[in-house]
Amino acid sequence: xxxxxxxxxxxxxxxxxxxxxxxxxxxxxxxxxxxxxxxxxxxxxxxxxxxxxxxxxxxxxxxxxxxxxxxxxxxxxxxxxxxxxxxxxxxxxxxxxxxxxxxxxxxxxxxxxxxxxxxxxxxxxxxxxxxxxxxxxxxxxxxxxxxxxxxxxxxxxxxxxxxxxxxxxxxxxxxxxxxxxxxxxxxxxxxxxxxxxxxxxxxxxxxxxxxxxxxxxxxxxxxxxxxxxxxxxxxxxxxxxxxxxxxxxxxxxxxxxxxxxxxxxxxxxxxxxxxxxxxxxxxxxxxxxxxxxxxxxxxxxxxxxxxxxxxxxxxxxxxxxxxxxxxxxxxxxxxxxxxxxxxxxxxxxxxxxxxxxxxxxxxxxxxxxxxxxxxxxxxxxxxxxxxxxxxxxxxxxxxxxxxxxxxxxxxxxxxxxxxxxxxxxxxxxxxxxxxxxxxxxxxxxxxxxxxxxxxxxxxxxxxxxxxxxxxxxxxxxxxxxxxxxxxxxxxxxxxxxxxx
Amino acid sequence: xxxxxxxxxxxxxxxxxxxxxxxxxxxxxxxxxxxxxxxxxxxxxxxxxxxxxxxxxxxxxxxxxxxxxxxxxxxxxxxxxxxxxxxxxxxxxxxxxxxxxxxxxxxxxxxxxxxxxxxxxxxxxxxxxxxxxxxxxxxxxxxxxxxxxxxxxxxxxxxxxxxxxxxxxxxxxxxxxxxxxxxxxxxxxxxxxxxxxxxxxxxxxxxxxxxxxxxxxxxxxxxxxxxxxxxxxxxxxxxxxxxxxxxxxxxxxxxxxxxxxxxxxxxxxxxxxxxxxxxxxxxxxxxxxxxxxxxxxxxxxxxxxxx
Numbered sequence: 001x002x003x004x005x006x007x008x009x010x011x012x013x014x015x016x017x018x019x020x021x022x023x024x025x026x027x028x029x030x031x032x033x034x035x036x037x038x039x040x041x042x043x044x045x046x047x048x049x050x051x052x053x054x055x056x057x058x059x060x061x062x063x064x065x066x067x068x069x070x071x072x073x074x075x076x077x078x079x080x081x082x083x084x085x086x087x088x089x090x091x092x093x094x095x096x097x098x099x100x101x102x103x104x105x106x107x108x109x110x111x112x113x114x115x116x117x118x119x120x121x122x123x124x125x126x127x128x129x130x131x132x133x134x135x136x137x138x139x140x141x142x143x144x145x146x147x148x149x150x151x152x153x154x155x156x157x158x159x160x161x162x163x164x165x166x167x168x169x170x171x172x173x174x175x176x177x178x179x180x181x182x183x184x185x186x187x188x189x190x191x192x193x194x195x196x197x198x199x200x201x202x203x204x205x206x207x208x209x210x211x212x213x214x215x216x217x218x219x220x221x222x223x224x225x226x227x228x229x230x231x232x233x234x235x236x237x238x239x240x241x242x243x244x245x246x247x248x249x250x251x252x253x254x255x256x257x258x259x260x261x262x263x264x265x266x267x268x269x270x271x272x273x274x275x276x277x278x279x280x281x282x283x284x285x286x287x288x289x290x291x292x293x294x295x296x297x298x299x300x301x302x303x304x305x306x307x308x309x310x311x312x313x314x315x316x317x318x319x320x321x322x323x324x325x326x327x328x329x330x331x332x333x334x335x336x337x338x339x340x341x342x343x344x345x346x347x348x349x350x351x352x353x354x355x356x357x358x359x360x361x362x363x364x365x366x367x368x369x370x371x372x373x374x375x376x377x378x379x380x381x382x383x384x385x386x387x388x389x390x391x392x393x394x395x396x397x398x399x400x401x402x403x404x405x406x407x408x409x410x411x412x413x414x415x416x417x418x419x420x421x422x423x424x425x426x427x428x429x430x431x432x433x434x435x436x437x438x439x440x441x442x443x444x445x446x447x448x449x450x451x452x453x454x455x456x457x458x459x460x461x462x463x464x465x466x467x468x469x470x471x472x473x474x475x476x477x478x479x480x481x482x483x484x485x486x487x488x489x490x491x492x493x494x495x496x497x498x499x500x
Numbered sequence: 501x502x503x504x505x506x507x508x509x510x511x512x513x514x515x516x517x518x519x520x521x522x523x524x525x526x527x528x529x530x531x532x533x534x535x536x537x538x539x540x541x542x543x544x545x546x547x548x549x550x551x552x553x554x555x556x557x558x559x560x561x562x563x564x565x566x567x568x569x570x571x572x573x574x575x576x577x578x579x580x581x582x583x584x585x586x587x588x589x590x591x592x593x594x595x596x597x598x599x600x601x602x603x604x605x606x607x608x609x610x611x612x613x614x615x616x617x618x619x620x621x622x623x624x625x626x627x628x629x630x631x632x633x634x635x636x637x638x639x640x641x642x643x644x645x646x647x648x649x650x651x652x653x654x655x656x657x658x659x660x661x662x663x664x665x666x667x668x669x670x671x672x673x674x675x676x677x678x679x680x681x682x683x684x685x686x687x688x689x690x691x692x693x694x695x696x697x698x699x700x701x702x703x704x705x706x707x708x709x710x711x712x713x714x715x716x717x718x719x720x721x722x723x724x725x726x727x728x729x730x731x732x733x734x735x736x737x738x739x740x741x742x743x744x745x746x747x748x749x750x751x752x753x754x755x756x757x758x759x760x761x762x763x764x765x766x767x768x769x770x771x772x773x774x775x776x777x778x779x780x781x782x783x784x785x786x787x788x789x790x791x792x793x794x795x796x797x798x799x800x801x802x803x804x805x806x807x
Contacts, residue, residue, distance in 0.1 A: 036586065
């Protein structure tokens with residue numbers, strides 16, 4: 001009998017009703033559940049998309065540069081010291097006042113080795129955090145670090161309520177408290193996360209009452225839910241559904257340049273790609289226009305530099321390396337590579353990478369190279385491309401989340417990053433120096449020049465060929481108005497959104 | 501009977517240890533960096549020093565037997581937590597299991613209610629049009645993959661007709677499509693088994709004798725059915741045990757927050773503790789279901805006795 005009761009209870013728990021998209025509620029579909037809602041202790045995009053609704057960071061990045069959020073102004077006092085004035089009269093959802101102590105608490109929590117925070121490296125450069133007064137804080141870095149402001153826009157640097165973080169300890173990630181436009185209501189693991197609007201939001205009145213993130217792993221199901229009106233926004237659009245969704249009068253589809261780039265990397269230390277002529281030949285053998293048009297069906301823009309133009313410091317007027325099979329063949333012959341030479345390509349499992357690998361395999365066959373393709377799971381791939389004699393070609397991508405060129409260029413091309421991030425195993429003393437100078441410089445005009453020079457040199461050496469910038473895309477019901485989409489769904493801003 | 505049950509339950513101990521060790525070693529042997537698997541593409545941008553620091557923090561640098569020992573001690577003391585979320589493994593499983601239990605129970609109940617009468621009909625009307633229709637249905641049920649059926653059901657009943665929600669959980673309406681998808685395959689299996697078993701029984705001597713004695717058709721069927729149901733109970737039990745482990749594909753398509761999806765995600769992110777926890781949970785569950793099936797034999801057939 002007892003067992004029967006327990007069973008009934010279990011079944012009842014499972015059927016307990018959870019709110020659907022109704023009334024003044026915006027429902028967003030996402031593919032994966034968040035591991036935690038503690039922004040300092042995670043490095044997952046699935047978490048950041050939701051923590052960005054609950055918390056604020058000191059700064060954020062918009063099309064025209066870095067803007068104030070919880071910090072109202074800032075100044076570089078010395079090459080290594082920055083002073084921030086903080087926003088006054090802001091309260092966390094639990095009533096705790098936001099102040100310099102909360103900033104110090106959050107940042108120290110992020111970089112404390114005991115926290116085991118995967119995103120600690122974003123602020124590891126910080127040496128000390130000094131509270132000047134309630135609304136002023138001074139940050140000193142261990143060496144001059146110009147991208148600090150950009151790093152402070154990263155969602156991992158969000159400010160958490162010290163009161164709640166201390167109170168809940170390890171369980172803070174399931175009881176999140178920030179200063180953002182929405183406050184946490186409940187979380188049905190694997191099913192949905194529900195937020196209520198923050199009635200006392202410092203940024204003005206939030207129009208919608210509830211924000212629900214529904215976890216729907218299958219993209220086809222997400223689309224059905226969007227079309228039946230049970231979901232108001234889906235955070236990515238697959239190329240094959242683009243037409244269908246665009247032609248639906250009740251829906252709107254947006255495609256925007258984000259922070260990502262997809263590239264073909266070369267092993268610059270071994271194999272035939274050790275020779276720069278071979279790398280240049282391969283670059284000219286690949287028809288990037290067709291890849292964008294046919295494979296990505298317009299959901300990408302042909303790349304012109306390692307990072308997209310949305311990124312501060314993106315290179316301009318680099319060699320376009322137009323598609324030209326004849327020129328490519330000639331270059332390859334000059335390099336002494338014979339017809340039928342074998343070359344290897346490695347990438348990680350995804351529909352996009354698979355198609356891309358096949359397209360490149362075909363392109364290279366046009367210039368007489370026989371490509372063997374290996375597709376691994378992501379973790380096996382990262383291990384593989386760190387070996388010194390790894391495959392000659394690799395397909396990968398990069399998200400410049402801080403939108404500062406340092407975040408991508410230093411990791412991908414500085415010799416100190418061999419082999420973990422610099423998988424091309426690229427080493428150029430000149431580039432190393434330019435990247436380090438740009439990182440340290442106090443002058444914005446200088447930084448831009450340094451990044452331009454670094455990218456010109458990289459473009460000549462060609463350790464990797466940027467193929468395209470995937471567009472960040474979303475589809476929404478036309479009922480939803482006023483949402484702001486910045487670079488990725490992670491930054492979706494619904495604080496001024498309304499429902500018609 | 502009690503001694504038999506206890507003996508069966510005791511056998512769980514070596515099963516649990518064997519299962520955990522096997523899963524542990526299999527996950528260790530999978531190529532690739534477990535830390536990167538855990539962080540996924542989010543690990544991008546971290547330097548070698550960062551990765552080394554995290555690997556150390558997660559204890560991934562220790563030899564495998566130390567890691568396994570730590571796992572065992574956490575497991576026995578109930579402190580085992582998901583590597584990805586930090587939540588205790590049991591909490592994670594129990595948050596999902598009611599959903600899977602509900603879906604499985606409803607799907608299997610529907611399947612049995614449809615399949616057993618169909619099987620009886622096919623057996624009794626052997627080599628008639630009825631039998632042919634049922635057997636074609638069975639063939640379709642076995643051949644149609646669940647992912648296809650799921651998408652078709654969703655397109656028709658959620659998108660075109662708008663009668664049912666396409667995904668999610670929370671109301672009985674949410675249950676219909678995933679339950680029908682899951683039931684479909686089981687209907688085929690159970691119908692086939694019922695038909696075959698009943699046909700075999702109807703040829704038995706005692707059935708012929710009963711008929712010769714002039715017992716009415718329904719009476720004969722009742723006697724035959726009781727014996728014919730034994731293999732059917734086995735199949736239903738195995739299906740139940742299997743489905744309780746979670747139907748990953750169906751659960752993913754319908755965004756049903758069950759154990760199957762949790763398992764899939766745990767494997768993909770190589771959340772070794774969660775995979776272990778789920779495996780042990782399913783192994784124990786399966787053992788219990790099997791035991792229940794064995795005990796049900798005795799109830800159905802007095803000749804079966806356990807000592």
